[in-house]
Amino acid sequence: MAIADSAETATRWASSRAIDLWVCFGATFPLQQARDEGAIVVYYEGEPASAFRVFEQMRLASVADVRRVGVIGTTSEQLAAGRCAGVAAVVGIADDDALRAELLAAEPDAIVGSGQLERFESDRYGRGRLLRESVLLNPGPALTTDGVKRAAAGVDLCHREPEFIVLENRIRMRLRQVAEIGDEWHVALISGSGTAADELALAASVRPGRKLLLLENGVYGQRLEQMAARRGIPTEVVRAVWTEPVDVDDVEHALRAEPLIDAIALVHHETTSGLLNPLDRIAALARDVDVRLMVDAVSSFGAEKIELADSGIDFLACSSNKCLHGLPGAAFVLVSPEGAARAAEVPPSSVYLDLPAYIRSAEVGSVPFTPAIPALAALDAALAELIVEGGIAARRESYAARCAVLDAAFERLGLEQLIRPEDRSLCVRSVRLPAGISFERLHDRLKQDGYVIYAGQGPLAREIFRVCSLGALQPAALEGFADRLELALVADPAAA
Amino acid sequence: MAIADSAETATRWASSRAIDLWVCFGATFPLQQARDEGAIVVYYEGEPASAFRVFEQMRLASVADVRRVGVIGTTSEQLAAGRCAGVAAVVGIADDDALRAELLAAEPDAIVGSGQLERFESDRYGRGRLLRESVLLNPGPALTTDGVKRAAAGVDLCHREPEFIVLENRIRMRLRQVAEIGDEWHVALISGSGTAADELALAASVRPGRKLLLLENGVYGQRLEQMAARRGIPTEVVRAVWTEPVDVDDVEHALRAEPLIDAIALVHHETTSGLLNPLDRIAALARDVDVRLMVDAVSSFGAEKIELADSGIDFLACSSNKCLHGLPGAAFVLVSPEGAARAAEVPPSSVYLDLPAYIRSAEVGSVPFTPAIPALAALDAALAELIVEGGIAARRESYAARCAVLDAAFERLGLEQLIRPEDRSLCVRSVRLPAGISFERLHDRLKQDGYVIYAGQGPLAREIFRVCSLGALQPAALEGFADRLELALVADPAAA
Numbered sequence: 001m002a003i004a005d006s007a008e009t010a011t012r013w014a015s016s017r018a019i020d021l022w023v024c025f026g027a028t029f030p031l032q033q034a035r036d037e038g039a040i041v042v043y044y045e046g047e048p049a050s051a052f053r054v055f056e057q058m059r060l061a062s063v064a065d066v067r068r069v070g071v072i073g074t075t076s077e078q079l080a081a082g083r084c085a086g087v088a089a090v091v092g093i094a095d096d097d098a099l100r101a102e103l104l105a106a107e108p109d110a111i112v113g114s115g116q117l118e119r120f121e122s123d124r125y126g127r128g129r130l131l132r133e134s135v136l137l138n139p140g141p142a143l144t145t146d147g148v149k150r151a152a153a154g155v156d157l158c159h160r161e162p163e164f165i166v167l168e169n170r171i172r173m174r175l176r177q178v179a180e181i182g183d184e185w186h187v188a189l190i191s192g193s194g195t196a197a198d199e200l201a202l203a204a205s206v207r208p209g210r211k212l213l214l215l216e217n218g219v220y221g222q223r224l225e226q227m228a229a230r231r232g233i234p235t236e237v238v239r240a241v242w243t244e245p246v247d248v249d250d251v252e253h254a255l256r257a258e259p260l261i262d263a264i265a266l267v268h269h270e271t272t273s274g275l276l277n278p279l280d281r282i283a284a285l286a287r288d289v290d291v292r293l294m295v296d297a298v299s300s301f302g303a304e305k306i307e308l309a310d311s312g313i314d315f316l317a318c319s320s321n322k323c324l325h326g327l328p329g330a331a332f333v334l335v336s337p338e339g340a341a342r343a344a345e346v347p348p349s350s351v352y353l354d355l356p357a358y359i360r361s362a363e364v365g366s367v368p369f370t371p372a373i374p375a376l377a378a379l380d381a382a383l384a385e386l387i388v389e390g391g392i393a394a395r396r397e398s399y400a401a402r403c404a405v406l407d408a409a410f411e412r413l414g415l416e417q418l419i420r421p422e423d424r425s426l427c428v429r430s431v432r433l434p435a436g437i438s439f440e441r442l443h444d445r446l447k448q449d450g451y452v453i454y455a456g457q458g459p460l461a462r463e464i465f466r467v468c469s470l471g472a473l474q475p476a477a478l479e480g481f482a483d484r485l486e487l488a489l490v491a492d493p494a495a496a
Numbered sequence: 497m498a499i500a501d502s503a504e505t506a507t508r509w510a511s512s513r514a515i516d517l518w519v520c521f522g523a524t525f526p527l528q529q530a531r532d533e534g535a536i537v538v539y540y541e542g543e544p545a546s547a548f549r550v551f552e553q554m555r556l557a558s559v560a561d562v563r564r565v566g567v568i569g570t571t572s573e574q575l576a577a578g579r580c581a582g583v584a585a586v587v588g589i590a591d592d593d594a595l596r597a598e599l600l601a602a603e604p605d606a607i608v609g610s611g612q613l614e615r616f617e618s619d620r621y622g623r624g625r626l627l628r629e630s631v632l633l634n635p636g637p638a639l640t641t642d643g644v645k646r647a648a649a650g651v652d653l654c655h656r657e658p659e660f661i662v663l664e665n666r667i668r669m670r671l672r673q674v675a676e677i678g679d680e681w682h683v684a685l686i687s688g689s690g691t692a693a694d695e696l697a698l699a700a701s702v703r704p705g706r707k708l709l710l711l712e713n714g715v716y717g718q719r720l721e722q723m724a725a726r727r728g729i730p731t732e733v734v735r736a737v738w739t740e741p742v743d744v745d746d747v748e749h750a751l752r753a754e755p756l757i758d759a760i761a762l763v764h765h766e767t768t769s770g771l772l773n774p775l776d777r778i779a780a781l782a783r784d785v786d787v788r789l790m791v792d793a794v795s796s797f798g799a800e801k802i803e804l805a806d807s808g809i810d811f812l813a814c815s816s817n818k819c820l821h822g823l824p825g826a827a828f829v830l831v832s833p834e835g836a837a838r839a840a841e842v843p844p845s846s847v848y849l850d851l852p853a854y855i856r857s858a859e860v861g862s863v864p865f866t867p868a869i870p871a872l873a874a875l876d877a878a879l880a881e882l883i884v885e886g887g888i889a890a891r892r893e894s895y896a897a898r899c900a901v902l903d904a905a906f907e908r909l910g911l912e913q914l915i916r917p918e919d920r921s922l923c924v925r926s927v928r929l930p931a932g933i934s935f936e937r938l939h940d941r942l943k944q945d946g947y948v949i950y951a952g953q954g955p956l957a958r959e960i961f962r963v964c965s966l967g968a969l970q971p972a973a974l975e976g977f978a979d980r981l982e983l984a985l986v987a988d989p990a991a992a
Contacts, residue, residue, distance in 0.1 A: 051560050055551040064547050066582035086562035086582025100884050107642040111884050130659045138654040146603040149649035152870055158634040158948050163626045192688045193865040196848045227847045329825040329868030351723045352692045369689040372825030388596045388607050452654050
């Protein structure tokens with residue numbers, strides 16, 4: 001349900017109800033608005049509630065997908081029947097506290113009073129509901145498959161049990177496979193966002209009395225700079241304008257000029273703009289002069305080509321919810337042997353953000369803190385899908401096809417992109433807002449059509465909008481987006 | 497499925513397969529081990545695959561719960577039929593890369609080669625599978641309801657969209673409701689573990705040039721001490737032996753003796769031992785002398801009585817996956833107005849762990865970093881369930897009933913508890929290991945019966961085991977546990 005495979009899917013997401021058939025056990029509720037919106041509401045009386053009763057009603061109503069069906073009931077047995085039928089929504093009706101508490105045993109999605117049902121149904125499942133699928137064209141969290149979501153909703157585990165360690169180790173194995181690195185690389189898994197992984201890595205990269213060389217050409221470079229400043233790490237900064245890659249000669253010059261530099265930090269893909277920095281050349285430099293290299297690859301790993309083994313990269317920070325198509329909540333740092341040696345020489349300035357603690361725990365089959373188990377299970381499933389898909393090479397190809405659709409559309413519509421073609425990433429496009437078009441109106445109009453675009457950040461907030469190609473989506477959905485964008489900008493610019 | 501409601505449920509979880517009926521579309525696979533374990537395997541030929549074909553087979557096989565049914569298929573259509581039927585397992589079979597990649601579009605749970613199916617089926621769904629439900633008696637992550645898990649597997653959202661902010665604000669509203677505090681309290685939601693929330697709060701509690709008064713009588717108190725040390729916060733420590741609450745007179749004395757003390761930090765419930773510290777009296781002291789109070793309530797909030805409004809507590813750190821029965825990955829700090837004022841005076845030493853950044857973002861309807869959306873959606877659902885259940889008072893009552901079962905069992909079996917009855921929490925019991933009984937063997941034996949107990953930590957690792965009462969479970973499941981424990985220790989001690 002969550003793959004944006006076509007323009008029709010986007011339209012359906014934008015306009016349809018969540019539930020087409022309500023099977024009400026035990027009582028009659030009008031659900032007038034649901035009916036007005038085309039839903040079928042049936043009241044089942046007769047034999048006791050069971051999954052088979054639900055299936056019969058599906059057949060009668062010609063609804064062939066339980067993910068479009070809901071069950072409403074007033075007893076635990078009725079709600080349990082809904083759960084046994086696997087329907088998308090199980091709603092308990094109770095007007096007193098005792099019954100309400102009793103219905104919890106059947107694990108419904110919600111329990112509401114009979115007087116609130118109409119409103120609740122409309123707010124949560126109706127055509128105008130707020131929480132609904134959209135074609136997410138923001139730079140993550142991205143659309144994920146049902147397989148990934150189902151993995152997150154798997155069995156509850158204790159993180160001190162071997163089955164959890166098996167899960168973590170399989171994630172490590174899959175990450176190494178995807179990254180084409182050997183077992184000598186460490187994989188630190190942290191519960192948190194990409195920023196948590198960045199700070200975990202950055203904080204471990206520079207020894208006391210030494211300096212960081214920081215490359216900055218966007219919001220995320222600024223964020224790394226702020227991390228260094230707050231930790232009191234002396235920092236030299238090489239800046240570039242936000243629309244240009246960092247100049248490798250500038251980096252080399254800064255490196256040669258300051259022998260105290262212990263590590264370089266940079267953002268591989270500046271999500272701010274969609275710009276790629278020349279990671280391979282900077283890695284080669286770092287290797288040549290034997291300083292450690294920390295890379296924020298939060299929005300590039302999984303989609304861009306990154307040579308890791310013996311490249312000069314020592315810390316690669318990434319999150320699960322961008323190009324890897326996992327859910328937000330888990331992030332990681334890939335650490336080279338040299339990176340691990342460095343981290344061991346840096347006194348930790350935090351308990352939670354202490355990279356060696358994660359590395360040491362992994363070595364003894366443990367975890368330092370309670371991990372985000374559902375997000376990890378989702379990451380594991382997402383990595384399995386990535387591998388089946390053909391690994392990073394295949395994903396790169398599919399992102400390239402998506403970007404080709406977007407680039408062609410922007411050109412056709414005369415929209416100017418912020419970044420030169422040769423510097424663009426495979427997952428973010430920054431497009432200048434045409435004169436007289438406000439981001440908010442354009443965003444709201446496209447969202448009505450089922451597409452979520454993203455604002456610019458910092459000084460770019462009023463200048464650009466961003467359209468991203470990551471997640472479980474297909475070029476056909478982007479073709480639909482291009483049509484809607486054209487409609488908004490060319491056919492009916494006043495509305496955008 | 498995930499509420500441990502009885503001893504029978506525990507036994508079923510420990511011994512049964514995950515899938516009772518496999519519906520195979522398009523090809524025949526022997527699945528001999530599944531059959532040997534009692535599963536029914538049917539091959540559907542004839543009309544095209546659809547959910548109704550699955551339902552027919554369920555009727556023929558008398559399997560009335562799709563959560564016990566799996567579908568195996570070799571085409572996208574067949575797998576899609578499984579998804580439309582809402583079955584628990586959808587497995588694609590493909591022997592070449594192109595087909596494998598094609599089947600991804602149907603969002604199966606896994607894709608395997610035909611030669612791997614037998615082994616895969618047994619490893620993932622068979623009687624001896626590693627990943628399975630157990631009655632979790634560890635101190636979180638706890639058992640959660642299907643309603644909570646389904647919330648986590650909801651629609652993909654962009655965190656910059658209003659629907660996400662609605663979700664966050666509803667969580668804040670529900671947390672304030674449960675905590676009985678007003679809108680003047682801030683709720684900082686962070687992606688991470690309880691330790692992340694602790695460090696977020698602790699780092700913001702002491703101004704430069706001032707001191708922390710830290711109360712320590714367990715592993716988590718030590719962890720707070722380590723956080724302060726790594727951040728260079730000068731700290732006075734009041735210690736107690738790990739089996740005794742912190743002495744309030746000692747705290748008062750330390751407070752009076754050192755005028756530079758700016759904040760007190762303590763662990764309300766030491767999960768290490770199951771000991772409660774006298775939070776209310778320490779809060780009153782802190783209020784009297786006007787120092788800020790930071791509380792680790794990670795394993796107490798939601799179950800123990802905590803007076804917050806005007807109590808003297810300024811920072812209360814907690815995670816979603818203990819007494820609140822949410823999933824791991826989200827945590828939070830409740831911050832009093834005085835706490836927020838204090839945090840604003842402390843220069844941040846981290847970007848990710850910067851409490852004022854979370855408070856400021858919430859005020860403008862934003863988030864500083866990509867949030868753990870699925871864990872937050874799960875927390876929202878868990879809070880809704882807590883409120884329906886009757887709030888903290890009802891949960892306290894239900895935990896008390898659970899502990900009564902445990903305490904009676906330990907007494908009957910002559911097992912000595914580490915903590916005096918009047919100092920025990922409502923969710924953790926620390927029990928001395930009888931002479932000659934190793935934790936590992938006792939653990940493994942009970943796990944075979946469906947129950948997961950927890951080891952001691954630090955110096956207690958070889959002395960005690962822990963049994964916890966939190967999560968979606970009922971006293972009847974604990975009665976089953978007591979029987980199994982008796983069997984292990986009394987009837988057959990050599991095996992334990």
